Amino acid sequence: MLPSLFTSSLVALLAMAGRAHSKAVFAHYMMAGATQAHLQQDIDDAMGAGFDGFALNIGDPTGSWMTTPLAQLFKYAETKGFKLFFSMDLYAAANACSGGSSGSCGGPNSYFPLLQKYLGSSAWARGKNGLPMISTFSSAGWEKPEWTAWRATLAGQMYFIPDFDETEGYYQAATGWWDYWGSNVEGVFSWDSAWPSGIAGSLSEGDISVDKTVMAGASARGKGYMMPVSSLQYKNAYGGNWYRAGNLNLPTRMKNILDMATPPEYVEFITWNDGPESHYIGNIWPEANGDEAAGKYASQASAPHKAWLPVISSFITAYKSSLPSTSAVPPSSAAAVGAMWYSTILKTASCPSDTKPGGFSLAKDQINWSIVLPKNANGYTVSFTSGSTQLASANLVPGFNYGATSTIKAGAQKMVLKDGSGKTLLTAASTRDVSSGCPDGIYNLNPQVVGLK
Structure with missing residues (x-):
C-alpha cells in the first residue's frame, strides 16, 4: 500500500486555501538547469505579459539536477504572487525509468516526494475548487484503477486537470470516456488540439471546434477545461523531424478563443521555453539548452520569439475581461x-x-x-x-x-x-x-x- 502524503494539518491547510481567479492563463514550462537569475527573469517576464503561472513539466522526478532550480522557482514565485503547478510528464518519466532511474518507474506515484514538499507552498496554483492544481502530459497507459489509487493517497485534495487526450473517446467527449474517467478528474487539458493535423489535432490553423466538443462534454458534467494555445511545432532533434503549422495558427486560435460565447476556465500556452520543439515564447537560456542539433535552429541569439509577448499580453487581458477580439487593446497604453x-x-x-x-x-x-x-x-x-x-x-x-x-x-x-x-x-x-x-x-x-x- 502506498503511504498517504497528507497529514491532517496539511489537509486542513489545503481546504482553507483561497480559490484561484475565475480565469487564468498559464505557460507550459520545461524544467531544465537554468541559473537562479534566469529563472527569476522568466517569472518576471511572464508576469509582465499577464501570465498567472507556469505549468512545470517534470519528466524524471528523481533527477538531482532539478532540486535547486525547483526550490529557487518556488521561493521566488512566493515573493511575487506567481503561481506554479506540476505537469507530470509521464512519458519522460517512463523513458527515465528505461534509462536506469528506478525512482521514476512508478508513474504518478514517483512524484510523491516532490508533491509532498511543494503542495503546501503559497505559490502552488489552485483550481476553482480551491485545491491544488495537478496536470499531466499523457496518461502513459495508466488505467482508471491506478489513478483512483493515486488520488486516494493524496486524500483527494486536488484539482486534477490532466492531459489524457491520447485515450480512446477523449476528443469525441464520448459518454464511455466520461463514465470511465470522470470520477478521477476535476477538469481536462488538451495538448494535441493546439496544432492542426497530428493524431487528433485541430482541423485547420487556429481551429477550436475539436476543443469545443471536449469542453462541452466537460461542462455538461461540471468539469473544467484548459485549452491549449501554441504557435507551431518544428523539431529536428532527439530523433524527431517534424513540422506542424505554424503560419497563422497562433493569432487565429487566440482570436477564436476571445470570440467564444463561453470561453474556457483556463488557457495554457505551449510553451514558454521548449527550444527543441520551437514553440517557445519566452527565453531560451544557453545553460538549459545544450543540445547541438536543436542549437542549429533554436537559440536566443539566432531565433528569439519574445516579440510575440505583447500580442499575447493583449489576448490575456481581453480573455480575463471576457472581451471579444474586436475589443482587445495594446498593453500599457x-x-x-x-x-x-x-x-x-x-x-x-x-x-x-x-x-x-x-x-x-x-x-x-x-x-x-x-x-x-x-x-x-x-x-x-x-x-x-x-x-x-x-x-x-x-x-x-x-x-x-x-x-x-x-x-x-x-x-x-x-x-x-x-x-x-x-x-x-x-x-x-x-x-x-x-x-x-x-x-x-x-x-x-x-x-x-x-x-x-
Whole structure:
C-alpha cells in the first residue's frame, strides 16, 4: 500500500486555501538547469505579459539536477504572487525509468516526494475548487484503477486537470470516456488540439471546434477545461523531424478563443521555453539548452520569439475581461503592438544533408503578422516589403488584427504600420533575411519573430 502524503494539518491547510481567479492563463514550462537569475527573469517576464503561472513539466522526478532550480522557482514565485503547478510528464518519466532511474518507474506515484514538499507552498496554483492544481502530459497507459489509487493517497485534495487526450473517446467527449474517467478528474487539458493535423489535432490553423466538443462534454458534467494555445511545432532533434503549422495558427486560435460565447476556465500556452520543439515564447537560456542539433535552429541569439509577448499580453487581458477580439487593446497604453514572423528558407530550398520534416508541405512562403490597435485607431494600414518587392498592404481595425502576405521573397523583410493620416508609427525589420539556399544545413522551419518598434 502506498503511504498517504497528507497529514491532517496539511489537509486542513489545503481546504482553507483561497480559490484561484475565475480565469487564468498559464505557460507550459520545461524544467531544465537554468541559473537562479534566469529563472527569476522568466517569472518576471511572464508576469509582465499577464501570465498567472507556469505549468512545470517534470519528466524524471528523481533527477538531482532539478532540486535547486525547483526550490529557487518556488521561493521566488512566493515573493511575487506567481503561481506554479506540476505537469507530470509521464512519458519522460517512463523513458527515465528505461534509462536506469528506478525512482521514476512508478508513474504518478514517483512524484510523491516532490508533491509532498511543494503542495503546501503559497505559490502552488489552485483550481476553482480551491485545491491544488495537478496536470499531466499523457496518461502513459495508466488505467482508471491506478489513478483512483493515486488520488486516494493524496486524500483527494486536488484539482486534477490532466492531459489524457491520447485515450480512446477523449476528443469525441464520448459518454464511455466520461463514465470511465470522470470520477478521477476535476477538469481536462488538451495538448494535441493546439496544432492542426497530428493524431487528433485541430482541423485547420487556429481551429477550436475539436476543443469545443471536449469542453462541452466537460461542462455538461461540471468539469473544467484548459485549452491549449501554441504557435507551431518544428523539431529536428532527439530523433524527431517534424513540422506542424505554424503560419497563422497562433493569432487565429487566440482570436477564436476571445470570440467564444463561453470561453474556457483556463488557457495554457505551449510553451514558454521548449527550444527543441520551437514553440517557445519566452527565453531560451544557453545553460538549459545544450543540445547541438536543436542549437542549429533554436537559440536566443539566432531565433528569439519574445516579440510575440505583447500580442499575447493583449489576448490575456481581453480573455480575463471576457472581451471579444474586436475589443482587445495594446498593453500599457501603447500606441500599438505587433509582430511579423516568417521562415528563413523558401519551400524550394534544397538541403542535401537533411531530410524534409514530416508535414513540410504545410509550411508556406509568406510573412505572417498580428497587430493590436487601440479603440480610436481608425484608418490604420500595414504594408510589407519582401526582398526588393513591395507587397500588398492591409487595412486595419481597432482591436485584434492578423493576416499573411501572399508570397515572400529572398532578402530582407519589413513591416510598416501607418496611422489614418499616412504617418509611419512603427516598423518591424528583419535581423535575419530569407535565403534562397539552405544556410543552416537543415530544413529550418523555426520562424524569425520580429516586433514592431
